Amino acid sequence: MDKDEQFAELMDKSSLGTPQARRITQRVTPEHAETVRRIAHLRNEIVHGYARDRLAAARELVDLLRSLGFAWREEVPDELVNLALNHPAELLASDHAPEQADPLGEEQSWWVVSSAEPTLSPKQPQSPDSSDPDGDEDDVTGRETLEHPTTAARPGATAGQRRRKESKFLSADEAARVMGVSRTKVYRLVRQRVLPSTGAGSNLRIPRSAVHNYMQKSHTGHKDAD
Amino acid sequence: MDPRQRKEIQRLQENLERRMADQQLVRLLAQDGFTGPRYDAFENDLARYAISVLRAWMYSGYIFKMAASRGFGLNPHELDLERLAADSDLREELASMTVAMALPRFRQRAFVDGGWTFDGGAGITTYFMGACLYDFPNEFRRHRNSEAAQRQALLHPHFDDEALPGVESEVVGREVLRDALKSIDPNKVRERAVVALTLDGFTQEEIRDILGENSIRAIEGVLHRWRKKAAAKTRQERSEDRG
Numbered sequence: 001m002d003k004d005e006q007f008a009e010l011m012d013k014s015s016l017g018t019p020q021a022r023r024i025t026q027r028v029t030p031e032h033a034e035t036v037r038r039i040a041h042l043r044n045e046i047v048h049g050y051a052r053d054r055l056a057a058a059r060e061l062v063d064l065l066r067s068l069g070f071a072w073r074e075e076v077p078d079e080l081v082n083l084a085l086n087h088p089a090e091l092l093a094s095d096h097a098p099e100q101a102d103p104l105g106e107e108q109s110w111w112v113v114s115s116a117e118p119t120l121s122p123k124q125p126q127s128p129d130s131s132d133p134d135g136d137e138d139d140v141t142g143r144e145t146l147e148h149p150t151t152a153a154r155p156g157a158t159a160g161q162r163r164r165k166e167s168k169f170l171s172a173d174e175a176a177r178v179m180g181v182s183r184t185k186v187y188r189l190v191r192q193r194v195l196p197s198t199g200a201g202s203n204l205r206i207p208r209s210a211v212h213n214y215m216q217k218s219h220t221g222h223k224d225a226d
Numbered sequence: 227m228d229p230r231q232r233k234e235i236q237r238l239q240e241n242l243e244r245r246m247a248d249q250q251l252v253r254l255l256a257q258d259g260f261t262g263p264r265y266d267a268f269e270n271d272l273a274r275y276a277i278s279v280l281r282a283w284m285y286s287g288y289i290f291k292m293a294a295s296r297g298f299g300l301n302p303h304e305l306d307l308e309r310l311a312a313d314s315d316l317r318e319e320l321a322s323m324t325v326a327m328a329l330p331r332f333r334q335r336a337f338v339d340g341g342w343t344f345d346g347g348a349g350i351t352t353y354f355m356g357a358c359l360y361d362f363p364n365e366f367r368r369h370r371n372s373e374a375a376q377r378q379a380l381l382h383p384h385f386d387d388e389a390l391p392g393v394e395s396e397v398v399g400r401e402v403l404r405d406a407l408k409s410i411d412p413n414k415v416r417e418r419a420v421v422a423l424t425l426d427g428f429t430q431e432e433i434r435d436i437l438g439e440n441s442i443r444a445i446e447g448v449l450h451r452w453r454k455k456a457a458a459k460t461r462q463e464r465s466e467d468r469g
Binding site for chain 1 (some may be wrong): 247
């Protein structure tokens, strides 16, 4: 028996494997649990990470908590906020591509520290298309493979960025823009399983077709009601 | 040996086997240093379980009894209890943040430092819920102290006056719960918890697990007494109306 089989068998026999524990567990989606674990990781990073990692973690945490509609102001220590505001250059001098748009677009955040602030993971491509050598547009697992719409539509956007504009998947932010609703509303629809999704938190991706179907149904519903 | 004793022995036996499986599971996870895909899968299930239980504890107000038993007298106001019963988003937020706080510490103390042991008497889930109870007070106080909470309290000064949302089932659910809980003495936390969880659709087995009761019969007993009291009260009200 390999380790995975052994693990599955032990899980079934453990405290988490009883029928009632399973029923209780099933009341929460795996995606939500993943988001909570991500929050735990980011909080840990804020407390124990290096200054630069702490800043990035703080940004992601606040973004994530805001998207969930949770209180977030007390989650990030004041000291880190001050650090971000007063010493952006030292913290952010890095190997990132310089012309990344802010992920928040017009919705500027309290911690915005520099126009050169990277939006995505530190593994940003240095040259056009280097993140997508095989032209695979459907990879929704890596943050660096998806772009904010404002980035993709920019005149200076790379070919890869323009191509991914038509990606089959949308982030919560992009879906919200397409649907003309708030990001919180998008997350609620995902939670209610009205919209299918993959990933969690800031990595959440929604099929473009599902967004269009939802809008079409809403539109038809309104017309029927008229 | 009477049937009750046999059942008790069987329960103890099952409990022992579960804890032995827990121990083997922890050993397996230790081989990977409590990291990697298997630990992720385990932690995911543990988080799902804990969030669900915490939400149920909050919904029923039982969490304050559990916290008090560990020395955290949060002294919730009646309005706090009502908001927790009425506001599923708030329950979700507090449960999620509590679990997020508890997970890394639990991994370190229970597993890496060997704080959880097979012979301690508690299974992993019970042990983790205990860990959550140490983090819940901070999250609850943070929420209670936040300006947003105070604003909400001003906007919704009382459960009775609350602007109910448009989801029919939720409205009906809240009204039934409100009426039911009004009829139970606030000091009878266990009875309130059993009734609230029953009305929220939990099965008696699940309630037994959530409240750490020994048997389903105990849950049935609480519900039976509550129904009997409610029926007697209704009869009395009717006779007073006629009189």
